[in-house]
Amino acid sequence: MRVGCPKEIKNHEYRVGLTPGSVREYVAHGHEVLVEAGAGAGIGADDNAYRAAGATIAKTAADVFAKSDMIVKVKEPQPNEWVQLRDGQILYTYLHLAPDPEQTKGLLASGVTAIAYETVTDDRGGLPLLAPMSEVAGRLSIQAGATALQKANGGRGVLLGGVPGVLPGKVTVLGGGVVGLHAARMAAGLGADVTIIDRSIPRLRQLDDLFAGRVHTRYSTVEALEEECFSADIVVGAVLIPGAAAPKLVTREMLSGMKKGSVLVDVAIDQGGCFETSHATTHAEPTYEVDGVIHYCVANMPGAVPVTSAHALNNATLHYGLQLADKGLKALVDDHHLRNGLNVHKGKITNRAVADALGYELVEPKAVLAA
Numbered sequence: 001m002r003v004g005c006p007k008e009i010k011n012h013e014y015r016v017g018l019t020p021g022s023v024r025e026y027v028a029h030g031h032e033v034l035v036e037a038g039a040g041a042g043i044g045a046d047d048n049a050y051r052a053a054g055a056t057i058a059k060t061a062a063d064v065f066a067k068s069d070m071i072v073k074v075k076e077p078q079p080n081e082w083v084q085l086r087d088g089q090i091l092y093t094y095l096h097l098a099p100d101p102e103q104t105k106g107l108l109a110s111g112v113t114a115i116a117y118e119t120v121t122d123d124r125g126g127l128p129l130l131a132p133m134s135e136v137a138g139r140l141s142i143q144a145g146a147t148a149l150q151k152a153n154g155g156r157g158v159l160l161g162g163v164p165g166v167l168p169g170k171v172t173v174l175g176g177g178v179v180g181l182h183a184a185r186m187a188a189g190l191g192a193d194v195t196i197i198d199r200s201i202p203r204l205r206q207l208d209d210l211f212a213g214r215v216h217t218r219y220s221t222v223e224a225l226e227e228e229c230f231s232a233d234i235v236v237g238a239v240l241i242p243g244a245a246a247p248k249l250v251t252r253e254m255l256s257g258m259k260k261g262s263v264l265v266d267v268a269i270d271q272g273g274c275f276e277t278s279h280a281t282t283h284a285e286p287t288y289e290v291d292g293v294i295h296y297c298v299a300n301m302p303g304a305v306p307v308t309s310a311h312a313l314n315n316a317t318l319h320y321g322l323q324l325a326d327k328g329l330k331a332l333v334d335d336h337h338l339r340n341g342l343n344v345h346k347g348k349i350t351n352r353a354v355a356d357a358l359g360y361e362l363v364e365p366k367a368v369l370a371a
């Protein structure tokens with residue numbers, strides 16, 4: 001198979017779908033790899049590094065899209081990318097379709113077979129291709145929140161760790177999954193007073209064990225949300241219902257109960273966000289203010305640290321990428337966890353959460369692959 005990797009074009013997105021190390025693996029499996037010139041610049045991998053790994057360098061993205069059987073990317077295709085996709089081609093990348101009707105229409109019209117990293121599953125109930133970027137974004141959320149909390153940046157001017165004789169800042173984390181765990185770990189490491197809210201009691205038990213009393217846990221009710229958000233300096237939004245639009249846990253009305261200059265970091269923004277007042281921002285202009293509360297809603301947070309992120313992402317995506325390259329669509333038939341990643345195939349929606357969110361008929365992946 002010919003595997004193509006275009007340069008990412010989303011605002012300040014410096015990650016790359018294939019590192020030179022991954023290219024070597026595809027080449028070792030007998031595949032041709034076509035990489036757009038400059039695709040790895042953001043991680044310090046120049047075209048010669050890709051040539052040394054066995055790739056051919058394409059001058060333009062158009063060349064990569066036209067000549068490849070499978071496109072491996074990081075971010076969801078942008079409008080001028082989805083028009084270049086076609087029937088019979090595989091797209092392997094993050095998609096986040098539930099909050100994005102325009103992209104969904106574009107992918108359906110193209111006929112492409114689109115596999116979303118974020119809905120591929122594993123035996124432990126996890127999302128193995130989302131997890132590494134959730135680890136990065138969770139850790140980054142506290143850096144971003146702490147920066148926004150500084151007075152000169154519009155925040156209320158609190159140092160998260162406090163100092164001897166002065167109480168630390170308070171961080172509330174909504175959703176104690178992968179993002180939430182890593183946010184809590186960073187916040188606790190800085191000395192903040194941290195509370196995690198989740199609706200899963202088994203998960204709260206795990207977190208309580210893990211942090212051995214260093215972090216508080218609370219079951220998710222409106223009362224708990226209000227108390228923990230109203231007293232917080234930073235609230236990290238980290239809830240997820242896989243594939244679906246995020247539930248709006250913090251309403252606009254609740255902002256009036258929050259401290260002026262406190263910060264909402266909505267990591268869940270790629271699934272539409274869990275604060276009613278969130279809208280996606282970019283690394284170029286990451287924050288805005290509503291009712292005195294600073295909002296940070298960057299939908300591609302890991303793009304800020306591409307050297308770490310691209311390698312962590314490739315570690316997770318390589319296995320299934322090779323399966324797809326080796327076997328084509330049979331890889332989806334053979335492995336139900338990979339099949340759970342199938343969101344769009346030949347003009348049909350094949351993921352239930354996406355179909356429900358956007359009002360499409362669901363076509364079962366097994367049925368569509370057998371056709």
Ligand SMILES: NC(=O)C1=CN([C@@H]2O[C@H](COP(=O)(O)OP(=O)(O)OC[C@H]3O[C@@H](n4cnc5c(N)ncnc54)[C@H](O)[C@@H]3O)[C@@H](O)[C@H]2O)C=CC1
Binds near residue numbers: 134135179247300
């Ligand atoms: N903005 C960005 O750059 C990035 C965003 N993300 C996003 O962050 C979000 C979280 O991802 P993960 O931590 O990997 O998900 P996860 O599945 O590991 O964790 C989600 C947690 O939310 C909890 N939850 C669901 N509904 C809840 C509710 N109503 N109240 C309280 N808790 C609730 C679940 O029990 C679970 O523990 C996702 O939307 C993901 O796409 C991930 C990486 C980068």
Ligand SMILES: CC(=O)C(=O)O
Binds near residue numbers: 130134300302
């Ligand atoms: C998961 C995601 O949206 C990202 O890594 O950009």
Ligand SMILES: [Mg+2]
Binds near residue numbers: 193194195216
């Ligand atoms: Mg406390």
